[in-house]
Amino acid sequence: MAEFITKCPHCDAELQAQDEWNGMEVECPECNNKLVAEIPARLLKKDDSSSSVFFFPCPFCQENVKSNVEWIGRSASCPHCNSTIIVPNNQKVALRP
Numbered sequence: 443m444a445e446f447i448t449k450c451p452h453c454d455a456e457l458q459a460q461d462e463w464n465g466m467e468v469e470c471p472e473c474n475n476k477l478v479a480e481i482p483a484r485l486l487k488k489d490d491s492s493s494s495v496f497f498f499p500c501p502f503c504q505e506n507v508k509s510n511v512e513w514i515g516r517s518a519s520c521p522h523c524n525s526t527i528i529v530p531n532n533q534k535v536a537l538r539p
């Protein structure tokens with residue numbers, strides 16, 4: 443079972459997560475806020491088409507939205523609340539150098 447580090451967007455704590463949690467909502471042990479565990483793109487395999495897929499929380503409904511690196515900066519519509527959202531470049535937010 444692989445693990446990865448994801449960063450809490452609320453308190454910036456770095457959390458250890460299981461790879462099977464990718465895209466799932468978890469509770470931060472530091473601040474008890476909910477966040478979505480995301481495997482950083484650079485840890486994902488590049489040899490299949492899913493490597494460019496990532497998830498980000500919708501700023502309107504906070505639901506997890508599946509996206510693609512090719513869509514970063516473009517507008518998309520949230521499948522959960524139908525709001526128009528700009529796909530953020532959050533590929534690297536989970537890890538610090």
Ligand SMILES: [Zn+2]
Nearest residue numbers: 450453470473
């Ligand atoms: Zn936190």
Ligand SMILES: [Zn+2]
Nearest residue numbers: 500503520523
């Ligand atoms: Zn939404």
